[in-house]
Amino acid sequence: MSLLLRYAADFSASADTVFILPAGTTELPVAAAADLSEPARQYVADQLAADSKLIRINHYAHHHYYVVAADKKTPALAAEALRKSGHQLHAQLKADKVRNLFIQDLTDGGALPLAEGLALTAYQFEGYKTDEKSRQAAPLESVTLVGPHLSAERVQELQHVLDGVFLARDLVNAPLNKLNALQFAERMAAAGEEAGFHTEILDLVRIEALRMGGLLAVNQGSPEPPTFTIMEYKPEGATNKKPYVLVGKGVVFDTGGLSLKPTPASMDMMKCDMAGGAAVVGTLYALAKNQVPLHVIGLVPATDNRPGGLAFAPGDVITMYSGLTVEVMNTDAEGRLLLGDALAFAKKYDPELVLDFATLTGSAARAIGKEGIVCMGTADEDTLSALKKAGHATHERLVEFPLWDEYADHIKSDIADINNIGKAEAGAISAGKFLERFTDGYPWVHFDIAAPAFLTAPDSYRGKGGTGTAVRLTYEFLKGKA
Template identity: 80%
Template structure:
């Protein structure tokens, strides 16, 4: 990743340094102001007394930055505040052309959160620009955390997680002509080589042999073949006897098929429809980089959804990998067809738990916006509670929707086992209810990341474009489970 993280026991006397001060600080201690002239110390004290939360001091040979922590209702919200401060601080670092920043935390718990916000803000998609000015690397190259309240191991772990988020963002930001289903599979293979997990890619012939009717149907209108990528991270000493399986939607571009999306505003950003698959490989990458002792398998069915050639049509009936039949009422409700095949395939691993991630419905986005993730499933309450707590700690918060029996009526079909559309209301739930039919035999949770996975305007450290949503959430949940 472009921004390197490091640990040091102390910082040089002349260095660009940010000091994280405890809430309520009104005067600087000796260690935070040893090289400041008295008038400058008095200036900072006045700023602190006036309630300033971010203070910048130019020493000409170096800079001092002071960030004042806040005590929020929960520790998770206090950490999120410091991530936001990291985002705000980055603008000053950019203006001052800071290349290496030392982080000195005087609160005892804030360095990692501030560094996380800084690093996520510093992300830049390499893109495809050829102009030399636009290709200029950012000034900030290195972030060094110092002091006794943070360890080198914690810094290395954060760097591994951030690398997973960066990978997911890069994949989501890549356009479809640079990331076909085959190229997506190649990228996942490369990630496995780099991080240390095994990757197997099933091609069209093997997918046909497995009779994955959902994936094959969506692929019918495409000039490109589908792929089904199986990633397995199985370290020695894994603490779980049965694997945890992560499933990610991999629609690399979605026109809506014959049920064509409108444009602009509907189709022009649909390169992001594989963000669930990106989250899965990003999570596997972070787990493997950090050598988390957990056996985890990732499944990513991938294709684009186009209206050409032999494209599947509303009214078609398809037979899924599980053997269930589905009446297609709308070809733009295609993601659940891919996921259903993968969820049924997951049963072969006798999993302890299955989590799926998908930019699945506009209904979820309209319900809670980009501020959270819709989830639902059949896992026990302790699993759902642990996921929600992980969501709070990473600020990738979860809102649980019900899967009541009555919602099964939404996906009834007159001529098949079920239909793929549901009703006009409760669209996110009917999609989840559809997926539930393919999860027999194991506990399961579904995450609809439609709104936060891709942002159309900058939003703090999440940036613009691909956000890498759910990588930090899934990692936080899984590492604590290990």
């Protein structure tokens, strides 16, 4: 369930309205005092003097809210503060049972981040509840933005980006019995039909014909076949001659295979192990809906990882799509096997840049927590700088890890070209070093989203469960390349 954002040139004084006031406001502007009585104006003035950041006036027939923008060191941090204000405002709107809200922006562009925080907070996974009593009420239906720094186009762009985030969240929140590899591929194809990008789903026979040994090995223990989904958005007038390729890990559930994960500590939330693939389709959805003039391709190899049947085992040696051989030392290091095949496959497109997204390692999560995304790669400094800038703009911040040559020693094998797991130390880096072996011929950046992709407790506007992390970041970066 998502919130509808709209634009209007003006608003009614009798509507439920939030006024965004500039940082440091101590006196209520005339434009924000439309129908306030003198006592109400004095109350707001007193609250402003007391440095209140969220002020509420109940007119009984409607409500007025006042959000004071924060004075931060950078515009990006100021925007993030407004997103969090949107989250706080949502709780008050829910208590007041507000269905339709106007945002009157009296700042230099604060309406969009406030609306973003509101919408991301208002998201609810539809789920599978049948009892009306167990359903959560979601009274807020629409937000109409008003202000001189806005336009219908900018509001619609934000709506489409948020819809991409919500798509990713919905996919991550779906359990295995509602989203196996084939269903995941079909959902991506449906998103393509709606947004306007082409989708091709490779089945088991074609995956076998391509000899994608990593994907096939992980799939061996599953009673259900794998898929390899190719999504292509190629609008007329695309500004790039060579495509950007996005690769996403699509492990729809990860038991760890024969290297079984413990439960409840690790396995219970492993429906989220396809969050990288979800981020890819969410980004493509947003790009296509907003008609960003870029040629972009998405690749998502998908399967579950189970210990049954002919499951691959520690000590096995597999041959990847690229021809490299891999000694499997741990079947729970399976995501890099799928990604290795997809990254090697990406070379056929002669890409401008390849970005991969994966809930890959607990090591990344332990290193920086849910507050950021670990990245590393071979792209030039300008590209990494642009990615970091996009990360700050969306508050999906990046921490770059090194890929020094010495880390290659962590994945040396006695009997194969490489093995699939490194040492206890620098686990996120050795996983990246593994992936690097499949990226010859193009610049590449890897994003380990293990910590922020799925949250077990609510965290401001990111909520609980699937967050749709990396969609806003990647859209912001690619839009800058158009």
